[in-house]
Amino acid sequence: MNNESRRDFIKKAAIAAAGVTIVPRHVLGGPGFRAPSDMLQVASIGVGGMGGSDVNKIFQSNKANIAYLCDVDKARAKNSVEKFPKAKFYTDFREMLDKEAQHIDAVSISTPDHNHAIQTLAAMELGKHVYVQKPLAHDVWEARALTHAAKKYKVVTQMGNQGASGDGVRQMREWIDAGLIGDLVEVYAWTDRPVWPQGIAWPAQKATIPSTLDWDKWLGTAPYTEYFDKLVPFNWRGWWPYGTGALGDMGCHNLEAPFSIYGLQYVKDVQASVGSVYVDEFKRGYFPESCPPSSSVTMTFPKTAKTKGDVKVHWMDGGIQPPRPDELGANEKFGDGGNGILIIGSKGKVLADTYAANPRLLPTTKQYKKVAEKYQRVPGGANGHWAQWVEGCLAGYGNMEMSSPFEIAGPLTEALLMANLAIRGADLKIDNKYPGRSLKLLWDNDNMRVTNFDEANQFVKRTYRPGWEVNYTF
Numbered sequence: 001m002n003n004e005s006r007r008d009f010i011k012k013a014a015i016a017a018a019g020v021t022i023v024p025r026h027v028l029g030g031p032g033f034r035a036p037s038d039m040l041q042v043a044s045i046g047v048g049g050m051g052g053s054d055v056n057k058i059f060q061s062n063k064a065n066i067a068y069l070c071d072v073d074k075a076r077a078k079n080s081v082e083k084f085p086k087a088k089f090y091t092d093f094r095e096m097l098d099k100e101a102q103h104i105d106a107v108s109i110s111t112p113d114h115n116h117a118i119q120t121l122a123a124m125e126l127g128k129h130v131y132v133q134k135p136l137a138h139d140v141w142e143a144r145a146l147t148h149a150a151k152k153y154k155v156v157t158q159m160g161n162q163g164a165s166g167d168g169v170r171q172m173r174e175w176i177d178a179g180l181i182g183d184l185v186e187v188y189a190w191t192d193r194p195v196w197p198q199g200i201a202w203p204a205q206k207a208t209i210p211s212t213l214d215w216d217k218w219l220g221t222a223p224y225t226e227y228f229d230k231l232v233p234f235n236w237r238g239w240w241p242y243g244t245g246a247l248g249d250m251g252c253h254n255l256e257a258p259f260s261i262y263g264l265q266y267v268k269d270v271q272a273s274v275g276s277v278y279v280d281e282f283k284r285g286y287f288p289e290s291c292p293p294s295s296s297v298t299m300t301f302p303k304t305a306k307t308k309g310d311v312k313v314h315w316m317d318g319g320i321q322p323p324r325p326d327e328l329g330a331n332e333k334f335g336d337g338g339n340g341i342l343i344i345g346s347k348g349k350v351l352a353d354t355y356a357a358n359p360r361l362l363p364t365t366k367q368y369k370k371v372a373e374k375y376q377r378v379p380g381g382a383n384g385h386w387a388q389w390v391e392g393c394l395a396g397y398g399n400m401e402m403s404s405p406f407e408i409a410g411p412l413t414e415a416l417l418m419a420n421l422a423i424r425g426a427d428l429k430i431d432n433k434y435p436g437r438s439l440k441l442l443w444d445n446d447n448m449r450v451t452n453f454d455e456a457n458q459f460v461k462r463t464y465r466p467g468w469e470v471n472y473t474f
Contacts, residue, residue, distance in 0.1 A: 040393050043068035043100065043128075044108040045093045045119050048076025049233055050133060051110030054160065055080050057386035058108060058131070064390045067103060070096050075212035076233055091214055093119050101126045106393045109133065110160070114242045115220040117142035118470045124153045129393040131386070133160040134252035135244055136406065136413040140448060141461035143417055145472040147410025154397040159409035161252040162385035163355025165378040169257040172343070172350055172359045176261055178371045180361060181345030183308050187258045190316040191250040191354075192338030198238040198245065198318075199277040199293035201285070203228040221468040238291050244420055245291035246317035250354070251416040254341050255313065256404070257356035263304040264311060265411045271440040272297045272422035275318055286429050294318020297419040315419055325349055327362035355382060378403060418443065425456035 040063055044055045047069045058064045070090040071077035081089055090096035097104070106129035109119050117137045123130050124146075136159050137143040150157045163169065175181065206226035209215045215227050222241045237243035258264070275294035279285040294317060301311040314322060322342060324334055327349060334340060336353035343350045352359040361368050378384045385403060392400040425436035435453070442451045450456045464470055 039063060039065040040390050041065055041067045041103060041105045042108060043070065043096060043104045043106075044080070044110070045070045045096075046109060046111035046133075047071045047080035048073060048078075049110075050160075051108075052080045054108050054110045054131065054133065054386065055084070057383075058390060059084075061387035061390040063387075063394060064106075068096055068100055072214040072217040073210070073212055073232065075210065092217060094122065097122055097126060101128075104128055106130065106156075106390075111220075112218075112236050112242050113138045113244050113248060114222050117146060118221055118468065120146055121149055121470065121472060124149050124155050127153060127155060129156040129389075129397075131158045131160065131389050134409075134413070135159075135248040135416060136252075136409050137417065138244060138248075139459070139461050140414055140417045140421060142470065143410050143414035144448065145470070145474070147406050147414070148474055149472060150406035150410070156389065156392045156395075156397055156400075156402065157406040157409070158385070158389040158392070158402050159252065159404040159406070159413070160385075161256050161355075161404055161409070162382040163253050163357065164256050164260070164403040164408075165380075165385035165388055166355055166357060166382035167377055168352055168356035168359045169260065170375040170377060172257055172352065172356060173261045174371050174374045175350060175359075175361065175368075176343070176345075177374065178369075180348055180368060180371070181343065181350055182347030183345060184262060184306070184311060185344045185346055186312040186314065187255075187344070188314045188316070188322040188340075188342040189251070189254040189258070190321050190335070190340055191246055191254060192319050193246040193250050193317060194238055194291070194293070196235045196238045198291045199275065199285070199287060200238075200290050201287050202289050205229075219465065221462075221464045221470060223465055240289055240291060240424065243291070244417065245295075245423070247295070247297070247315060247416055247420055247423070250317070250339065251315060251419070252409070252412060253355050254339055255315070255416065256412060257341055257352065258313065258343055259412045259415070260408055262306045262311065264301045264313070264415070265304070266301075266445045267299045267415050267418045267443055268302050268310070268445070269300045269440050269442050270297060270418050270422040272419065272426045273437065274423055274426050288427070288429070292318075292423065292427055294320055295423050296320055297422055299415060299419055301415075313415075315416075325351070325362055329364070332364065357382075421450070421456055421459045424459050425450075425453060428455055430455065 042064045047055050059066050066084040066087050069087045070093050107123040108131045110133045120130050120132050207229035209227045273296050274292040277285045297315040299313045303309050339354040341352040349362040392402050422441050428436050439453050444451050
């Protein structure tokens with residue numbers, strides 16, 4: 001082969017080789033193949049119970065690799081560990097993020113409420129996208145900090161109130177935009193929860209810590225206390241040091257629709273009444289660490305671009321329900337029987353079930369004008385909530401709309417935590433009296449302070465256990 005032929009051969013061979021390298025990797029791997037570099041690399045903190053469900057839903061997007069699992073309870077984590085055997089397992093989220101940050105794109109957080117903020121901030125500060133179970137935070141200050149941080153660090157966020165991705169809230173929005181119920185008058189939302197103990201004394205008898213549970217890490221930001229029976233995995237919801245009661249559990253589901261439809265933001269005032277528990281027929285019990293068995297809260301929101309004035313939002317739990325609408329038939333379910341949403345307008349009413357599912361205009365026997373579909377549905381509806389987040393993370397910050405980004409979820413959670421602040425204020429015993437029960441708490445939103453009952457401000461931001469402080473500067 002002469003020199004010219006040799007040069008021509010080498011040139012053609014190089015071109016051919018280059019051509020091979022640009023063949024899409026999914027073609028090389030066969031149908032359905034996605035190269036690891038095309039997949040979202042996810043770390044999950046809290047992978048038992050709801051956390052296990054979240055991990056599975058994220059994985060089912062077919063665009064996420066569950067690369068790391070973290071849980072302080074090895075027994076609770078067992079199913080997820082077995083399902084994702086290639087995922088590296090940790091018991092300390094701080095160690096996981098410290099060692100694996102460069103390999104992680106996004107973090108799913110499904111731990112008890114009191115540890116949401118410290119774990120979410122740690123991930124966002126590393127530039128990781130985050131999916132966080134509802135409620136977003138435990139305290140008002142935490143919700144504000146997470147909302148601010150999401151924008152600061154430019155990460156894709158989603159709260160785990162999957163109803164926000166459902167068709168129901170979009171249908172309701174279309175009806176309301178079309179003027180079918182007129183101007184907003186007021187909103188009611190309710191739940192039959194709690195279905196765990198509330199309004200009880202702190203257990204006097206400690207129990208043996210399960211051998212699979214790292215109790216110190218489970219406590220995290222909460223004050224150190226002795227372990228007691230049945231606190232884990234579920235009953236923590238009814239204790240203020242860890243949970244946020246029925247309102248924290250279901251409020252993000254049942255108030256998301258009216259909150260997002262009308263563009264509500266921060267409360268201007270809030271008042272609460274709580275159910276009492278008696279230790280005997282004459283003496284009322286006082287259990288400051290336990291959420292009350294039932295509550296009723298009224299929040300006032302300032303006027304928005306979609307309302308004619310201030311908005312009253314009523315929340316009820318523990319089986320309390322608002323007055324049944326006259327337009328509802330005698331045998332028709334009020335909500336889904338235990339939970340519901342009722343939006344009252346000047347010309348009509350909308351009723352829906354939990355998660356804003358099954359919306360209907362009242363009375364259901366009336367014929368209403370057909371309203372064109374205006375808002376794009378999320379593929380899979382509520383079940384597509386997790387995949388939407390995965391897609392958003394792959395698209396990058398600001399390139400895809402999320403159903404419950406912290407921009408919406410943060411103020412929603414903060415409003416609910418303000419309702420909890422009022423509940424705790426109403427249940428606050430001072431000099432053998434309950435002065436907060438007769439007050440409407442006035443809220444200075446800019447300074448995050450109650451202006452007319454200073455004792456309630458202790459619930460805006462709690463004191464963290466040494467070594468577990470949540471630090472953030474606005």
